[in-house]
């Protein structure tokens with residue numbers, strides 16, 4: 103029986119079993135979607151042993167050369183050593199074919215990837231600019247019909263990527279892309295299933311893809327599409343959708359305008375409110391929600407209440423790149439589409455009371471732990487507990503209450519190994535168990551924590567990034583202080599009018615003596 107080594111752990115693989123099935127059977131946390139070699143979501147890299155040819159079919163030659171393979175198509179003939187993909191390997195060059203303005207603040211991009219992209223309409227890709235800035239965009243094109251990939255880009259106020267796309271990117275320019283990702287797509291197995299789709303703004307892009315995909319697949323069930331905007335000028339696909347309506351009797355399209363000027367062809371109000379008022383029973387429906395996160399998460403709850411099962415609800419919230427909880431570096435920019443709030447977890451955490459007890463217990467141990475405490479020098483335990491509480495509460499409830507840094511930035515200077523990450527995770531899970539959380543939920547929480555591993559584990563510090571720009575936060579600046587202060591290193595007095603050095607990230611002040619060469623200055627632990 104072949105054995106699989108994944109990130110240092112050994113797993114068995116039954117005869118005839120695929121790598122993905124073996125991993126899922128044994129609880130290994132790997133991404134997957136179609137399980138049929140189409141979406142490439144499960145792509146992994148083999149660094150020891152033989153990869154069967156079939157498991158690399160359809161992959162670019164460079165990926166094959168680096169040992170990439172599709173675990174869902176891989177029935178190993180012998181032992182394999184497997185590691186997660188390297189983000190940098192997964193980008194492929196692409197050329198902009200056309201850019202056109204379809205609304206005052208929305209443009210449509212048609213892109214040609216250098217190698218074919220196997221995707222489902224409604225999934226998303228990560229677009230990378232030459233300097234490494236990355237953002238996620240949904241695919242509005244339908245692979246069986248459209249040659250180019252179609253993206254709808256909304257201009258975001260001070261958004262680095264969208265401003266660049268609007269003002270500088272032109273036809274024939276090169277970009278890079280990675281993907282596809284996401285599970286917001288049509289399943290052709292239930293062609294008579296009624297479908298409800300609600301999108302706000304460019305949340306229409308994936309839904310437009312899903313609707314066209316469904317129609318191209320001969321969907322016979324009713325399809326109800328609601329598009330919500332503030333101003334009628336945002337109904338940027340009104341005419342193409344009217345054309346689809348004429349051709350397909352099972353399609354219904356409802357443009358909704360929530361602002362004061364409502365044209366006669368639109369309904370006044372918010373798309374989600376109108377949609378869920380009109381569809382109170384959704385027990386055998388497929389529901390798709392895309393766009394503003396608050397609308398999407400509220401819609402998930404309403405769909406559940408109306409009887410839709412979790413498996414039939416596809417949520418694609420467009421998280422902004424500078425707010426909310428992040429994803430892996432080089433990953434999906436601001437998109438965090440697959441993490442739905444977890445009402446069961448929140449109830450089991452006594453709506454926060456038990457979470458607080460777990461965190462108090464956890465941080466008491468962290469601050470006493472010789473391997474972890476050095477990182478927390480200068481950070482009060484109360485601050486750590488409160489930040490972590492808000493962060494987790496936002497994840498479990500979907501409320502937008504966490505205002506701190508994304509983990510990638512919060513830990514950018516901390517050199518944390520995989521082993522140390524495991525160590526902290528085990529400590530946290532032990533505390534959760536000690537406070538009575540059921541093992542099933544402990545494992546679910548652990549799976550969520552795993553999603554941040556790539557944001558935190560590293561072998562050298564990273565720059566702090568803000569909207570794609572690396573900030574100069576390590577090292578020292580100089581300033582003249584007008585008010586007397588105390589040196590953060592020796593505690594000695596620093597009189598007013600003294601030129602001092604201050605740490606760019608920590609803001610700590612250091613007198614001349616402490617900042618003499620060799621005196622140190624950045625007091626916080628960097629070693630793991």
Ligand code: HEM
Nearest residue numbers: 477478481489490493506507509512518522523526551554
């Ligand atoms: C060995 C692993 C880890 C270590 C040593 C560590 C250490 C720290 C430290 C020292 C801070 C305080 C930063 C500051 O106030 O300047 C911090 C903040 C934080 N950590 Fe971690 N952390 C680890 C893993 C994680 C993980 C896995 C998560 C999330 C799942 C996480 C989430 C956070 C959050 C949300 C904050 C608050 C950020 C802010 O102040 O804005 N940490 N961590």
